[in-house]
Amino acid sequence: MTTTVESTTRSEAAITEAEIDAGRRAHELDRTHVFHSWQAQGPFSPMTVLRAEGSRVWDGEGRELLDFSSQLVNTNIGHQHPAVVAAIQEQAGKLCTIAPQHVNDARSEAARLITELTPDGLDHVFFTNGGADANEHAIRMARLHTGRHKVLSAYRSYHGGTQLAVNVTGDPRRFPNDYSAEGVVHFMPAYPYRSYFGSETEEQETERALRHLEDMILLEGPDRIAALVLETVPGTAGIYAPPPGYLAGVRELTRKHGIVYIADEVMAGFGRTGAWFAVDHWDVAPDLITFAKGVNSGYVPLGGVAISRPIYETFVDRTYPGGLTYSGHPLACAAAVATITAMREEGMVENAARLGTDVIGPRLREIAERHQSVGDVRGLGCFWAVELVKDRTTREPLAPYGGSSKAMAELMKALLAGGVLAFANFNRIHVVPPLNTPDEDVIRGLEVLDEALAVADAHVA
Structure with a gap:
């Protein structure tokens, strides 16, 4: 049975040039004055967020992105719930x-x-x-x-x-x-x-x-x-x-x-x-x-x-x-x-369980069958990991424990180019959208992940 979830109203107004200019000023001030957590400060160039609503955010250039990260896996009800x-x-x-x-x-x-x-x-x-x-x-x-x-x-x-x-x-x-x-x-x-x-x-x-x-x-x-x-x-x-x-x-x-x-x-x-x-x-x-x-x-x-x-x-x-x-x-x-x-x-907890059972889990398992770089998919609710490997037999990770790799950087770039803001850690992509994300958005995000994984497959031994 499908649970009905009242999603937040999506913003119809386009990002204005004034917002973009304000975002550029904010980025300049950030790099001048803000000390970021878990980062080497010099080479870091953070993404500016101008607006957020529901399961979407808009970056500093006004580009709309599907938030598949729930930020730091915390915006469980999405952005700006009224x-x-x-x-x-x-x-x-x-x-x-x-x-x-x-x-x-x-x-x-x-x-x-x-x-x-x-x-x-x-x-x-x-x-x-x-x-x-x-x-x-x-x-x-x-x-x-x-x-x-x-x-x-x-x-x-x-x-x-x-x-x-x-x-x-x-x-x-x-x-x-x-x-x-x-x-x-x-x-x-x-x-x-x-x-x-x-x-x-x-x-x-x-x-x-x-x-x-x-x-x-x-x-x-x-x-x-x-x-x-x-x-x-x-x-x-x-x-x-x-x-x-x-x-x-x-x-x-x-x-x-x-x-x-x-x-x-x-x-x-x-x-x-x-x-x-x-x-x-x-x-x-x-x-x-x-x-x-x-x-x-x-x-x-x-x-x-x-x-x-x-x-x-x-x-x-x-x-x-x-x-x-x-x-x-x-x-x-x-x-x-x-x-x-x-x-x-709004039945969000029940909806998260349904998304995991009926949408995310089945599609991730299908994706795993198509991509040699996927060693494991696992999770429940709106809490899933795609573990990426260079070799399925040895399970050698696509990035070392405690670090990243060229392959993971390329994959994240491909996901962003596809309009998906993803969460990555070491050799994994975490699929963690807000619990009230509409089915069509979850499916679209998984389709972008499916296409982007061709980048990871190129690094399989």
């Missing part, structure tokens, strides 16, 4: 900001709506400014709750750019910031396509990955480990869903050893996988859930930690030593209320 824009405007007219020790109705309602969506027992929310500080605070809560210090996290993961969060991260962005002083121990994840355990089936991968994890727990000292942090479905690290039984096994091990299980749903949460939270697919209830991005589609910065009763009770009579000036900011929380309401009323 209900969310109106909610921010209304809140600004009533109460722009207030200190977090005071009650404000937007924060109270946002917390109520979020806890309606979390697994049973996670009934309290601590609001942060984004995903990195959500993970930092979740770990702080776990350490205070358990009286332990060590943190386990997986390789091929990303948990944020602040000091502790980037050390918990298990991808190369950690390397320049890793001084082995944060009490973090990394373990090998369950990753069926590139199994670290020589697995030939998902069942083997689950069994071997869990055995490895328990070995790590025992070797590191169970009574020293405060928390295990795990992206339910890793995002920038590869969108590789856990094999059946893996998350249940992780939950069992954390309970067995008294370790706080933190599910990082910063990217996977709020409908991205076709469920409100990705843990819902595997019926797992963590001790803490961290979130951000899709909670309000990034319209105003917001993140948070959903907290289980036992951890909440630790701080009933004991002061929690942490806070933020903008915790539960009224504008951000009003955007969250409007976003969650719009997602419910």
Whole structure:
């Protein structure tokens, strides 16, 4: 059954010369004054965005592009959703900001709506400014709750750019910031396509990955480990869903050893996988859930930690030593209320599930059959990865781990020339459109990807 989704109204007005001139001035000022994240500043030439609406953006020259990236996989409801824009405007007219020790109705309602969506027992929310500080605070809560210090996290993961969060991260962005002083121990994840355990089936991968994890727990000292942090479905690290039984096994091990299980749903949460939270697919209830991005589609910065009763009770009579000036900011929380309401009323989560099952998944599998450069396609909802290789047999990646390549640069250029703004990481293209993208736009984006992959095929050994 097709779910009806009310897409945002597409802008009919053409980009004007005045807008283009203003964009050129903005680009000039950017290069003169702005220091960009995750970039060498000299050779970087960022794309200017003049306008955005629904599943589209317009670049500095007025060119219309299909946003297949949801920016940083956060504009889950697309750009400029009128209900969310109106909610921010209304809140600004009533109460722009207030200190977090005071009650404000937007924060109270946002917390109520979020806890309606979390697994049973996670009934309290601590609001942060984004995903990195959500993970930092979740770990702080776990350490205070358990009286332990060590943190386990997986390789091929990303948990944020602040000091502790980037050390918990298990991808190369950690390397320049890793001084082995944060009490973090990394373990090998369950990753069926590139199994670290020589697995030939998902069942083997689950069994071997869990055995490895328990070995790590025992070797590191169970009574020293405060928390295990795990992206339910890793995002920038590869969108590789856990094999059946893996998350249940992780939950069992954390309970067995008294370790706080933190599910990082910063990217996977709020409908991205076709469920409100990705843990819902595997019926797992963590001790803490961290979130951000899709909670309000990034319209105003917001993140948070959903907290289980036992951890909440630790701080009933004991002061929690942490806070933020903008915790539960009224504008951000009003955007969250409007976003969650719009997602419910317009069936966006159900639509994301349908897009994954009926549109994206089948077409990506067809594309994989046509292109020798495609080693694997995987995902669910509006959360998919196309893993590109030089050789399907050896699975040698089309770009090295931690870097890019001429082949990937050519592919991204071809996608942009086709009118698609894509998300790439190392040797992968991620297919992550907004959850309410019309079917015809998703299909067109996949057709552009299909044509562009001829560029990648030319690099196959």
